[in-house]
Amino acid sequence: MTALLLVPLLLPCAVPPAARRALARLAPVTALWVLTVCALVLAACSLAALGTFVLVGLLKLPACAALGELVHPLRTPSDLVVVPAAAVSVGALAVCAVSLARSALRQARAWRAARSEAARGPAAGDLCVVDSPHPDAYALPGRPHRIVVTTAMLRSLDAAEREALFAHERAHNRGGHHYFLAAAELAAHCHPALRPVRAAIRLAAERAADEAAARAVGDRRLTARAIARAALAGRAARGNRPDVAAAAAGGPVPQRVEALLAGPRVPRPSAVRAAALLLACVAVSCAASTTGVAEVHHRVEVAQGEAPR
Amino acid sequence: MTDAKDARRPAGELEASVLAVLWAADGPRTPGQVQRGLGAGLARTTVTTILTRLHDKGIVARRRQGRGYAYYPVQDPQGLTARRMHSELARGGDRERVLARFVEQLSPDDERILRELLDPRSGER
Structure with a gap:
């Protein structure tokens, strides 16, 4: 039982390389869906496993056993395993709950602040302009959807590049990408090994919007140039302060530009394999946690005297 | 177009x-x-x-x-407030989680790679 329930807890650690592979090979929208579904299911399975450990530990306490109407002692591995596992699980669940609640509060506050900022700025169609010396642009989902762009960003791009930027942000809003980002955030708080998957989901959302923008303006190179120029303008405005540690393989922006310059992605068998590997991880995790939970449930029924031994 | x-x-x-x-x-x-x-x-x-x-x-x-x-x-009368809120948001760093931004921050390596990608001599396809 214990070994089986460890699978959904350990499997997410093996997923990030597979997630990166899938992101590199699948069409961006497909990658967005596959990665998000994987992250959510893996997070749910690991929560279920932790919850089961806690439940088994609780049923070892005489008071809880009485409450659960156990007439026989619950058959489990040694208490030396069950009790520490339950204690660790309680701790892990508490950490998850606190970090999730804090993140949700912060996100809601940031969203409300951005929304009221957009409401005050001048709006033409769906565009809100914020007068600021820092080049920045983002999609602001809501009713109605808005795109927020600073004056510095508008001035760093030419007319055609601005159209690419607008098309990119509109694609985020039309595609409902904020739901995917929220799901990624949720999963990352449930299991620390899913944080790299959150980064992959964010990149998949950007790539999907980039491709939509390239289709809307009918020019991949123009879209790539708009992204690169906006990023470089942002860097110039911020100065050369050392922020993030230099990544070996290049950050998300160069990857996006490179993908646009490389031309449309042709479907390849390796893409199917990458997706299949990820979905297999999800299936294993689901099967292990379901079997583990079912077995614990059966043992509880035995202990309650409702099922034959 | x-x-x-x-x-x-x-x-x-x-x-x-x-x-x-x-x-x-x-x-x-x-x-x-x-x-x-x-x-x-x-x-x-x-x-x-x-x-x-x-x-x-x-x-x-x-x-x-x-x-x-x-x-x-038109510079709206509340423009000042909006600007202040904007800088608050930018400082918090939370926004990049909940909102889809056009471009993320660049590392020095990213900057070099971008300039190489944009270089018309190597970039024309």
Whole structure:
């Protein structure tokens, strides 16, 4: 039982390389869906496993056993395993709950602040302009959807590049990408090994919007140039302060530009394999946690005297 | 871009593009200048109509220039508050989680890679 329930807890650690592979090979929208579904299911399975450990530990306490109407002692591995596992699980669940609640509060506050900022700025169609010396642009989902762009960003791009930027942000809003980002955030708080998957989901959302923008303006190179120029303008405005540690393989922006310059992605068998590997991880995790939970449930029924031994 | 393509675009998107031209410019612009700044095949009368609509909404202001008007974006009275909120948001760093940003921060390596990618000698395909 214990070994089986460890699978959904350990499997997410093996997923990030597979997630990166899938992101590199699948069409961006497909990658967005596959990665998000994987992250959510893996997070749910690991929560279920932790919850089961806690439940088994609780049923070892005489008071809880009485409450659960156990007439026989619950058959489990040694208490030396069950009790520490339950204690660790309680701790892990508490950490998850606190970090999730804090993140949700912060996100809601940031969203409300951005929304009221957009409401005050001048709006033409769906565009809100914020007068600021820092080049920045983002999609602001809501009713109605808005795109927020600073004056510095508008001035760093030419007319055609601005159209690419607008098309990119509109694609985020039309595609409902904020739901995917929220799901990624949720999963990352449930299991620390899913944080790299959150980064992959964010990149998949950007790539999907980039491709939509390239289709809307009918020019991949123009879209790539708009992204690169906006990023470089942002860097110039911020100065050369050392922020993030230099990544070996290049950050998300160069990857996006490179993908646009490389031309449309042709479907390849390796893409199917990458997706299949990820979905297999999800299936294993689901099967292990379901079997583990079912077995614990059966043992509880035995202990309650409702099922034959 | 062609007339046909732009004619199909929703009015809101055209308004956004026109307002963007005015904000990107360093002074008031006549409809003719806006039309050229758009770089799209929009008819000048369409641009004038959009500018008039933006003016009616109070998003842009205009002043007489020759026989027509030159338009410029309005700095709203709450602009200062909006700017302050914007910098608060930027400092918090939470926004990049909940909102899809156009570009993330660059590392020095990213900057080098981007410049190489954009270099027309190596970048033309």
